[in-house]
Amino acid sequence: MTEPLDRAAAAHQAEYDPAVIERKWQDRWDANGTNRTDLASGVRPFYALMMFPYPSAEGLHVGNLFAFTGNDIYGRFQRLQGHTVFEPIGFDAFGIHSENFALKVGTHPADLIPRNIDNFRRQLKAAGLMVDWQHELSTTDPAYYKWTQWLFLQLYKRGLAYRKRAAVNWCPNDKTVLANEQVIAGECERCGAKVEQRFLEQWFFRITDYAGRLLANLDWLDWSESTKLAQRNWIGRSDGAEVSFRVQDLEELVGTATIAHGATGEFPTEPTDITVFTTRPDTIFGATYLVLAPEHPLVDALTTDEQRQDVADYKRRTAKQDIVSRKVNKDKTGVFTGAFATNPATGRPIPIWIADYVLMEYGTGAIMAVPGHDERDFEFAKEFDLPIPRVVAGSGVNVHAPLEAPYTDTADARLVNSGEFTGLPVDEGKRRITAWLAERGHARAVVNYRLHDWCISRQRYWGPPIPIIYCDNCGTVPVPEADLPVELPYVEDFKPDDTGVSPLARVESWYRVACPLCAGQARRETDVSDTFLDSAWYFLRYPSTDFADVPFDPELTEKWLPVTSYIGGNEHAVLHLLYSRFVTMVLHDAGQLSFEEPYERFRAHGMIVREGAKMSKSRGNVVNPDEYVERWGADTFRTYLMYLGPYEEGGDFRDQSVVGVRRFLDRLWASAIDAASDGAPEPAVMRKLHQTIRKVSTDIPALSYNTAIAAMMEYMNVVRRGERVSHRDEVEPLVQLVSPFAPHLAEELWERLGHDGSIFDAGWPTFDAALAAEDLVTLAVQVNGKMRGTVQVPNGSGQEAALEAALAEPAIAKFVPAAPRKVIFVPGRLLNLVV
Numbered sequence: 001m002t003e004p005l006d007r008a009a010a011a012h013q014a015e016y017d018p019a020v021i022e023r024k025w026q027d028r029w030d031a032n033g034t035n036r037t038d039l040a041s042g043v044r045p046f047y048a049l050m051m052f053p054y055p056s057a058e059g060l061h062v063g064n065l066f067a068f069t070g071n072d073i074y075g076r077f078q079r080l081q082g083h084t085v086f087e088p089i090g091f092d093a094f095g096i097h098s099e100n101f102a103l104k105v106g107t108h109p110a111d112l113i114p115r116n117i118d119n120f121r122r123q124l125k126a127a128g129l130m131v132d133w134q135h136e137l138s139t140t141d142p143a144y145y146k147w148t149q150w151l152f153l154q155l156y157k158r159g160l161a162y163r164k165r166a167a168v169n170w171c172p173n174d175k176t177v178l179a180n181e182q183v184i185a186g187e188c189e190r191c192g193a194k195v196e197q198r199f200l201e202q203w204f205f206r207i208t209d210y211a212g213r214l215l216a217n218l219d220w221l222d223w224s225e226s227t228k229l230a231q232r233n234w235i236g237r238s239d240g241a242e243v244s245f246r247v248q249d250l251e252e253l254v255g256t257a258t259i260a261h262g263a264t265g266e267f268p269t270e271p272t273d274i275t276v277f278t279t280r281p282d283t284i285f286g287a288t289y290l291v292l293a294p295e296h297p298l299v300d301a302l303t304t305d306e307q308r309q310d311v312a313d314y315k316r317r318t319a320k321q322d323i324v325s326r327k328v329n330k331d332k333t334g335v336f337t338g339a340f341a342t343n344p345a346t347g348r349p350i351p352i353w354i355a356d357y358v359l360m361e362y363g364t365g366a367i368m369a370v371p372g373h374d375e376r377d378f379e380f381a382k383e384f385d386l387p388i389p390r391v392v393a394g395s396g397v398n399v400h401a402p403l404e405a406p407y408t409d410t411a412d413a414r415l416v417n418s419g420e421f422t423g424l425p426v427d428e429g430k431r432r433i434t435a436w437l438a439e440r441g442h443a444r445a446v447v448n449y450r451l452h453d454w455c456i457s458r459q460r461y462w463g464p465p466i467p468i469i470y471c472d473n474c475g476t477v478p479v480p481e482a483d484l485p486v487e488l489p490y491v492e493d494f495k496p497d498d499t500g501v502s503p504l505a506r507v508e509s510w511y512r513v514a515c516p517l518c519a520g521q522a523r524r525e526t527d528v529s530d531t532f533l534d535s536a537w538y539f540l541r542y543p544s545t546d547f548a549d550v551p552f553d554p555e556l557t558e559k560w561l562p563v564t565s566y567i568g569g570n571e572h573a574v575l576h577l578l579y580s581r582f583v584t585m586v587l588h589d590a591g592q593l594s595f596e597e598p599y600e601r602f603r604a605h606g607m608i609v610r611e612g613a614k615m616s617k618s619r620g621n622v623v624n625p626d627e628y629v630e631r632w633g634a635d636t637f638r639t640y641l642m643y644l645g646p647y648e649e650g651g652d653f654r655d656q657s658v659v660g661v662r663r664f665l666d667r668l669w670a671s672a673i674d675a676a677s678d679g680a681p682e683p684a685v686m687r688k689l690h691q692t693i694r695k696v697s698t699d700i701p702a703l704s705y706n707t708a709i710a711a712m713m714e715y716m717n718v719v720r721r722g723e724r725v726s727h728r729d730e731v732e733p734l735v736q737l738v739s740p741f742a743p744h745l746a747e748e749l750w751e752r753l754g755h756d757g758s759i760f761d762a763g764w765p766t767f768d769a770a771l772a773a774e775d776l777v778t779l780a781v782q783v784n785g786k787m788r789g790t791v792q793v794p795n796g797s798g799q800e801a802a803l804e805a806a807l808a809e810p811a812i813a814k815f816v817p818a819a820p821r822k823v824i825f826v827p828g829r830l831l832n833l834v835v
Ligand SMILES: [Zn+2]
Pocket: 171, 172, 173, 174, 175, 188, 189, 190, 191, 192, 193
């Protein structure tokens, strides 16, 4: 009975069989707690965070694995450098993706999600990640979202959570509000339906209060430049002025009695100002009309009877559009309100219009239109035949000629037709005109941001209920912290409908509740919070998953945070990454955290495509990690993914290229198994080894994984040159170098080389600079038989390298006016050129 087993063992000894050794080491890691982090007493803490996945029913996407493997290599490398590394993972399992899928397949998300998570966990374990599974979390776990709700209350307490009726993007298909970022070219990012506009009472977070800080800190954060740029643009600081335009009394202006006002709005009897924000106060002499957002609160009051019907029709049409298409709309439309305001610079009356290209969500919901120097205002003025004066010009321009196109250049431009400011450069004009208007009470200098407050209400089912209670006596009452979590009830019918209210509003037994203050009958908020709130703080929870009584333990948090390294996709540059910075700042200000930035270092990884095409279900070209792990082994798949291209740029997945990486690991295996222990290693091989150690040690921290792998492959070729038998000292350090990429293989070979314990506790090979240095030889260089100098070249250099080195010496090159007719080369000694 023992003989076949021995034979199997012998065969296993000779052949690299990933299926066997990967299972063996995953079990071993579990049993020995190899990947468990000693959070309390670990030394040199290194928190290697990756963006946690949404556990879809399709299973782990190869893009996830690409991201996670890159993080895992970095984390393993840091551990080999002597850090205690914490590499946790969890599941971002709330939200509309899960809910929509549950609706599609007719399964409740509460039943579906645990199954998906089980599948993800299996796949992640099979990939050999150094994850500490004891700290796994899911945002759908009441023990987690209790603290998501707590976070809402902290913001509420600090006056940073507020409720207002707001125009929102509404997807008629998903029946939910969408953030602006989720509307792509007027369509729902998820389902492609044309997005509409609705008005709903919504909860918002005042992230705009933090705009200045969020922007300023980007200057010192060690983040990918592309990510910082995306955040800067998103926050969108602009310096300018708020300028007030006094609305003219209509009766006085028009002097007729025909202007009577209807029931919807009385013409203001008090003097009324319309305030606009502008980044170009220098152009105010060219402001020939005002435009209000159709939703602007003054519109009804300003509108004359003659214009009332047109204005009402236009407002109705606008309400059907989403906010994003309104911004990018090519066709300019609008309606005159019948009212006028005074331009405070010229003193002249200018008409007040409404148009959909002005949004209530930005600035003050009103603009001064300067058609001569603004693209959209120019198109609008052309469309409606409004005057287009020029007030800025470059040198040599005829300032009286009509403008054929808006003039938006400001460099070297000066003000023209601008009263006493004519002739000033633009920047000085801005300052002087703002000061002049301010003196007369018409303006103030302000900084404005493109960023708007974060709408966190979702009229859906699958999320944490917002912890607020409405009482007729007491008004809006936060749920007492002691009553958290407000658990999401199991509701059979969780399908959203067209009413715009959450499915929870149909569950009376749940939303009827006693008021925490007066015990009278009250009603729960039935909206749930945005998924991005779940993920805005998950990195704080990981080290503290063992604690039920606090969201994050102060001591562990102080020790492990901020996150040392965060790796993820740039698709989250302006949502998740901005929201989590905001939340961290708020908790810092509340005295809960000692730091105000959550991630010390962030690197955005690239995207992978397949055979040059984007991977998508509809194309049918999605790589299923399971198939590849099964066929080639996780180590080969991991290494191949990292070999595709520069990690921060991504690469092109090609099936036929996997085999090359597998061949490399096969050869490494064979070399280690067959390595000789007696005798001495070959000096030339050792020199290459130390050069390889140096290269891999600098490439990994730079996330230059593909070049590190290429260097190891090159070294492998040197080791195996001429099918020579390798020496143990030549191979063992390579096993260490490859360990972050191919952890199972490395552990197995490490054990077979006679070591106890995990290779990941054995440190990193050091390189010897002297050994790594190339041997140089000195060549005598003759031209037409005459000695003209010497050059140094690496030992073993060929004729071409020698010639190149010789011609790079000016003292020699001056005797070689043209390409030599003949070259005589004696390796290591002499180069003779015949010219
Ligand atoms: Zn949709």
